Amino acid sequence: MGTPAFFHRPGANGRRGTRSVTLQMERQRLQVAFLLPLFLALLVLVLVPMLSLFGLSFTNYKLNSSQIRFTGLQNYLDLFRDKDFLNAAGNTVFMVFWSVLLQMVLGVAAALAIQRMRRLRGIVQALIVLPMVIPPVVAGLIWRILLIPRYGGIHALLSGLGITDAPAWLTDPVSARWVLVLVSVWEWLPFVVLFILAALDSLPISPFEAARIDGANFLQELFHLTLPLIRPVLSMVLVFRIVEGLKIFPLVFSLTQGGPGRNTEELTYFAYSEGFTKFRVGYASASSMLMFAVLLVLIVLFYGRKPKEKRRVKHQ
């Protein structure tokens, strides 16, 4: 406490005697007044709930009973023996992995193609945002309408191409999972495209001219020049997509409700059905805590090594 507050600029402090002392006091008072609401909001609305979730995960709390008992690590031990939880974790990994992989590969390809467009680029860039700005639950409903067997738009398209033996998309265990992967690719590919396009647009021209003079072909240019240059953006988008990929719940809820069987149940759906249909809140809290832990690890991995990377880039 009591550390004087300075502007970033060196020498902004301590000029002109008394005036600057009052200025500093003014600045400090303003700081406290301006940050206090944020501090209180974060404390009450973010930190306390997070800590309560942590606390609840060590109890047997149920919504339909007033008894609550501390059970230590029991919930966590049970989770790792719970087939449904392991299934949900596996499904989450499956869906996030394939969805993010496809988004990244297609995203880079699409961004490269769009960047080289001479005409219509503005329109493409405007319309491509559509899937990612609509509510995920609406994306799910739209695709449910498209995938109605025999009458849906996808059936119409496929039979136009002569394919008539398509699976029952949402009721077949294998295809249901892939439908979720593909719909989430449809939904979030634009995000990857926009970020990579912005990165490509900001690249300097001279290395590319040099490469072309040296006779580099497209693939050499891509792997030795373009991708390394946009690596920071690629890794940021990757982390973002993984983190956001964990939020696939609305899509699952509107498309498959976790089914058929439990083939598309993912972690949030698991927590939802444990906590809000079986009322086992303590247990659901533990599963949410595990999901949260994964997120924290990702954030630390990404933001924790940030400064080092920055330094390395500077020294080069």
Added chain:
Amino acid sequence: MVVNKKAQRLSALARGVFVALLMFATLFPFYWTLLISLKNQNDAFQVPPDLIFVPTMENYQELFVNGDFGRFFLNSFIVCFFSIVLALAVGIPSAYIFARCEFKFKKAFFYILLVTRMSPGAVFVIPYFIAYMKLGLLDTYLGLTLIYFATNLGIIVWSLRAFMEDIPITLEEAARIDGCSLLQTMFHITIPLAAPGIASTAILSFIFSWNEFLFALLLTRNKVQTAPIGILNFIVFEKMNWGVIAAGSIVIALPVIIFGIAIRKYYVKGLTQGGLAGD
């Protein structure tokens, strides 16, 4: 050279086809949904689908007249609007301090904001549900507004800080020399100059809140149900009327599509600044 030109033209063609396919895959679902929403039950499920039909508004009528969809729509607007106004009121001053001052725990603050922004809803929804149950805040405007306010703070403070840092500090110093207090400087110099950034950030938060699903599903019942939850009523309680569901999807998507296209250039900037510039 001739071969080279040919190869170039060929790769341009391949690129064109690829982008065309991509755009088709992106837009076809919207086109189809729009068609279904404008067809009556009989036309909607013709095999093969009719391309020429008499468009009807009966699905939209059903949605708003019998389905009472206007109420869900209004709920969405109310909750989004108030949560963003609140988040801006708290977020703008804090972003200013973040942009211009060094203070203790600045980093800790920032990490908490980051975690807030990135956490899956599953982390918050259980404690909020229990607290709201005890406080009687389930299915109230206040309850939903509060949690949207909290989850919006992250993005608002993160990107507004970046916008305010871009404003040259010399302008503020000039105002100070002219005798403005810090408060006056902020209101007369920084906020007006950051206005475009503030507007786009507010729109971005609006999109996030409008689209939110998990909190709205579990923390509301009937009274405060928002549009993305309200539309599910047509699946659960009534016979599958896909025309009405299609109409509802279009209606819910329309405001965010307009906003999304309007701020598409900012989308990357707003998220990147917060994401990459965080020290």
